[in-house]
Amino acid sequence: MTSNLLVYLIALPLFGSAILMLAGRRSDKWGHLFATALSASSFGVGLYLFSQMLSRSGSNRAVTQNLFSWISVGTFHVNAGLMLDQLSICFVLLITGVGTLIHIYSIAYMSHDLDRRRFFAYLNFFIAAMLLLVLGDSYLNLYVGWEGVGLASYLLIGFWNQKPTYATAAKKAFVANRVGDLGLSLAIMISFATLGTVSFAGVKEHAGQASTGALTAIGIMLLVAATGKSAQFPLQAWLGDAMAGPTPVSALIHAATMVTAGVYLIVRSNFIFDAAPTAQLLVAIIGAITLLFGAVIGMAKDDIKKALAASTMSQIGYMVLGAGLGPVGYAFAIMHLLTHGFFKAGMFLGAGSVMHGMDDEVNMRRYGGLRKFMPITFATFGLGYLAIIGVPPFAGFYSKDKIIEVAFNMGGIKGVTLGGAAMLGAAITAFYMTRVVVMTFAGNKRWDEKAHPHESPALMWIPMVLLAVGSVASGFIFTHGNSLVNWLAPVVAPNPEHRSEMLKPAVVSIMALVAVLIGVGIAIMKYLRSQVPVVAPENVSIFTKIARRDLLQDDFNEAVFMRPGQKLTQGLVVADKALIDGAVRGVARMTVGTGSTLRNTQTGFVRSYAMWILLGAIGLIAAIWVVTL
Amino acid sequence: MNPANYLYVAALLFTIGAIGVVVRRNAIVVFMCIELMLNAANLAFVSFARINGNLDGQVMAFFTMVVAACEVVVGLAIIVTIYRSRRSASVDDASLLKR
Numbered sequence: 001m002t003s004n005l006l007v008y009l010i011a012l013p014l015f016g017s018a019i020l021m022l023a024g025r026r027s028d029k030w031g032h033l034f035a036t037a038l039s040a041s042s043f044g045v046g047l048y049l050f051s052q053m054l055s056r057s058g059s060n061r062a063v064t065q066n067l068f069s070w071i072s073v074g075t076f077h078v079n080a081g082l083m084l085d086q087l088s089i090c091f092v093l094l095i096t097g098v099g100t101l102i103h104i105y106s107i108a109y110m111s112h113d114l115d116r117r118r119f120f121a122y123l124n125f126f127i128a129a130m131l132l133l134v135l136g137d138s139y140l141n142l143y144v145g146w147e148g149v150g151l152a153s154y155l156l157i158g159f160w161n162q163k164p165t166y167a168t169a170a171k172k173a174f175v176a177n178r179v180g181d182l183g184l185s186l187a188i189m190i191s192f193a194t195l196g197t198v199s200f201a202g203v204k205e206h207a208g209q210a211s212t213g214a215l216t217a218i219g220i221m222l223l224v225a226a227t228g229k230s231a232q233f234p235l236q237a238w239l240g241d242a243m244a245g246p247t248p249v250s251a252l253i254h255a256a257t258m259v260t261a262g263v264y265l266i267v268r269s270n271f272i273f274d275a276a277p278t279a280q281l282l283v284a285i286i287g288a289i290t291l292l293f294g295a296v297i298g299m300a301k302d303d304i305k306k307a308l309a310a311s312t313m314s315q316i317g318y319m320v321l322g323a324g325l326g327p328v329g330y331a332f333a334i335m336h337l338l339t340h341g342f343f344k345a346g347m348f349l350g351a352g353s354v355m356h357g358m359d360d361e362v363n364m365r366r367y368g369g370l371r372k373f374m375p376i377t378f379a380t381f382g383l384g385y386l387a388i389i390g391v392p393p394f395a396g397f398y399s400k401d402k403i404i405e406v407a408f409n410m411g412g413i414k415g416v417t418l419g420g421a422a423m424l425g426a427a428i429t430a431f432y433m434t435r436v437v438v439m440t441f442a443g444n445k446r447w448d449e450k451a452h453p454h455e456s457p458a459l460m461w462i463p464m465v466l467l468a469v470g471s472v473a474s475g476f477i478f479t480h481g482n483s484l485v486n487w488l489a490p491v492v493a494p495n496p497e498h499r500s501e502m503l504k505p506a507v508v509s510i511m512a513l514v515a516v517l518i519g520v521g522i523a524i525m526k527y528l529r530s531q532v533p534v535v536a537p538e539n540v541s542i543f544t545k546i547a548r549r550d551l552l553q554d555d556f557n558e559a560v561f562m563r564p565g566q567k568l569t570q571g572l573v574v575a576d577k578a579l580i581d582g583a584v585r586g587v588a589r590m591t592v593g594t595g596s597t598l599r600n601t602q603t604g605f606v607r608s609y610a611m612w613i614l615l616g617a618i619g620l621i622a623a624i625w626v627v628t629l
Numbered sequence: 630m631n632p633a634n635y636l637y638v639a640a641l642l643f644t645i646g647a648i649g650v651v652v653r654r655n656a657i658v659v660f661m662c663i664e665l666m667l668n669a670a671n672l673a674f675v676s677f678a679r680i681n682g683n684l685d686g687q688v689m690a691f692f693t694m695v696v697a698a699c700e701v702v703v704g705l706a707i708i709v710t711i712y713r714s715r716r717s718a719s720v721d722d723a724s725l726l727k728r
Contacts, residue, residue: 604727606720607659610650 001056003063005045006082006135009092012042014128020121031117032110035124036103042127043096050089058490061086064137071140078198083137087491090334090484091134091257091264094341098256099127101463105349106248108459109356119159119246126152130257134264138199139188142265146184146229149258150177156253157245169241176238180228184265187221190214204271212276219272219279223286226262230316233290237553239313240297243305247352250305255312255348256341263316263337266323267330270492274326281414284324284407288421291317293551295428299435300547302536303362304351307436308344311388314425315340321422322403325410330492331485332402335478339395342474343387346467350381353456353464354440358447364439365534366448371441373453376461378441380468385437387471389430389516392509395475400426402479405508426512430519438527446534635676642669656708656718660701667697 016038020031027034053061062085071078084092103123110116129148136142154177158170192198194214195206207215226232231239242254253259266273266283273280294314301307315336322333355362357374371378387394390401404426408419447453455461478484536548546552601612642665649662671690678686712718 602727604724606723607651607654614647614651 001060001063003049003052003065003084005049006063006065006084007067008045009042009049009096009135010082010128010131012038012045013124013131017121017125017128020117020124025117028117032103032107032120035120036100036107038124039096039100039103039127042131043093043100046089046092046096049084050093053084053086053089058486061490076192076196078138078140080141081137081199082135082141083200084135085491086487086489087264087267087334088134090338090488092131094338095127095130095134095257098341098345098467099123099130099252101466102248102252102345102349105251105352105460105463106246108457109248109352110246113246115159119156122152122155122159123248123252126156126253126258130261133261137201139184139191139203140198142268143184143188146225146261147181149253149261150174150181150229153177153242153253153258156249157242159245159249163244166244169238169244173238173242176235177228180225180235180262183221183224183228187218187225190218190221194218200268203269207271207275210275215272215276216279219269219276220282222265222269222272223279223283226265226283226320227286228262229265230259230262230320231290231313232262232286232316232320233293236290236293236313237550237557240301240306240309240550243303243309247305247348247355250309251345251348251352254309256345259312259316260319260337260341263319263323263333266320267334267492270327270330273324280324280326282324284321284414284418287317287319287321287324288407288418289317290314291321291425292421292428293317295425295432296547297550298432299428300544301432302365304354304364304367304436304440305348305362307364307432308348308351311429311433312340312344314429315344315388318400318403318422318425321407321418325403325406325418327492328409329403329406331488332399332406334488335475335484336396336399336403338478338484339387339399339471339474342467342470343384343395346464346471347381347384347388349460349464349467350377350384353377353460354453356456356460357453358451361447361451364436365532365536366446367440368443368446368532369441370445370453374441374455376455377464380461380464381441382437383468384471385433387475389433389520390426390512391516392513393472393476395471395473397509398475398479401505401509401512404512405505408508423512423515427515427519430516431523434520434523435527438523439532442528443532446532632676632680635679636673639669639673639676642666642672654719654721656711656720659720660704660708663704664697664701667693 013035016035020027020035023031049063053063062083064084065082067080067082069077070080103120106116106119106123110119113119126149129145129152131145133142133145133149136145154170154174157173158167161167161170188198191203194210195203197203197206224235227235239254239259243250245254273283291314294310294312294317298307298310298314301310319333319337319340322329322336354367354370354374354377357370357377358367361367383394387396390396400422404419404422407422408415410418549555646662646665646669649665650659653659653662671693674686674690674693676686678684678690708718711723715722717723
């Protein structure tokens, strides 16, 4: 099936971005409305395509559109083509849907910012790039979108680049992403070298003939790409600092969509990972490490956005873990991605709403008792909270429990380790999210007399309410009659063999609920029953101190990469000066020296020249005579 | 007569000319010595033509004469101009063109 509508999904927001950037200040008055309208119309196109998809049967739901021939060298052809299948449409609806809500929210949130138009231009650009990422029909097309979202992320993290720390945060995110991007480009090169093609369909077709070693190499490189974009261990350090961007950006890019691109990449490449078990296991291990890593950081953060960022890292860890569990896990990874898109975006918008009412205060120790002043924010944030910790029947319960269950059912030591990590992560998640909610909305007030907390305007709380509805309902919708698993079946080909279930789903659910209750209980004991100090206590255990320093991730990067890197560049500078410059200068000095020596023969006396000519002629004749002798 | 004797004369003339160019300071004398070297070369050419029994050397001698005539015209003009401006025909006085 082909459809010529696909390009409009991308073209509409891209057009909006171009207009806003080109029109400049002239579009200040209507730019935000224009951008929101184009994002919404892209969502409309997505809904129309989705409805058309629903009317077709499972195997021919995917539609493609060939735009133009991009690269044609010898036997190597890459078309700029788009492909919308069951997996892409989930993302398209998430990106444009949540994206439009966040556009609406930003109209109010950014209303006092002089550069609001530029902000909306970047937002539209992000939507276009992200859609290109999920709609590209080859790794090369995906790569373009992949770089585009990286650029948008950089621009938006550093949106308030008048503050040097924010600009640094943007650079940090960009550099970390570049490391991951290197993995993706290497994966594309290996794929081209061994399989001769870079399109998804082509790689899927030829993957059977390639050696396991090559596929493992591609898989690991794709994993490196995913760790960079999705803030997974060991490239996770940028996400916390990325919170420097305006809160809607954190909600859209660094919670709901862009950071999940790595999960998309892994699920999209399922045919590679299924054929390379080592790479697949590595994916699961990275996911398990990150979900605990993020959760531990989340426990120690006092900055509400950084706590949520750590939580995002941890939740994406769940998705990557799910994607690393093979065919049984792909659909659940995507399910958690979608539900997370709802509840985490909702909570970030809630955090933005709190900041909006509290004069941009982000320290949760300066909040407290806000539920009376911000009832709608409290309600929507609370629903998102119930969803993320996995209380039935909210969304997170369905998606996260499935991942835990599948992890346990891998069997053997692998299953126990991964499942145990996921279970422990659930308990910690419950702890730190309860901490966030209690410190922000419950307890007694700890803010300044100058602050006047108030509920946000309707333009802000309507998107929050809609996202909260999604956090409540999406899990049930996706699991009702196995709808999402069946929907994605043509793309990710679930394993037909029936696995022995080590633990029944009900047992896993009960265990997870107990873990969650323990986490919630500890948090309530610690933060609700006792007074929360306004200044973070200093006499804490070494573990808390390390967690506050983001588990030393920055210290590690600085000690292992940045300092030696600086030494390396300093060494290179010395080598450059001594060797390269030395060689060039040496040649110059030699020429000058030879010249000034030879200059002495230029006496100006004609007879001396005649003498030299004569001697030369005699020498020449003598040489000839010697040679012919 | 042995043709090699002409070559000996030519070598002698050339040596006298070369020594004269290197040793003498008067531009006119230097010039005459150059002419002497040219004519020594001409004599050698003609002798070789005789020895080898063809006309190549004689043709070259004519060329040399033409070139020498031109050279005399240009050279004398330069010498006269230098003499007029500097009141001296010494080649060592005209040594401004140096480092």
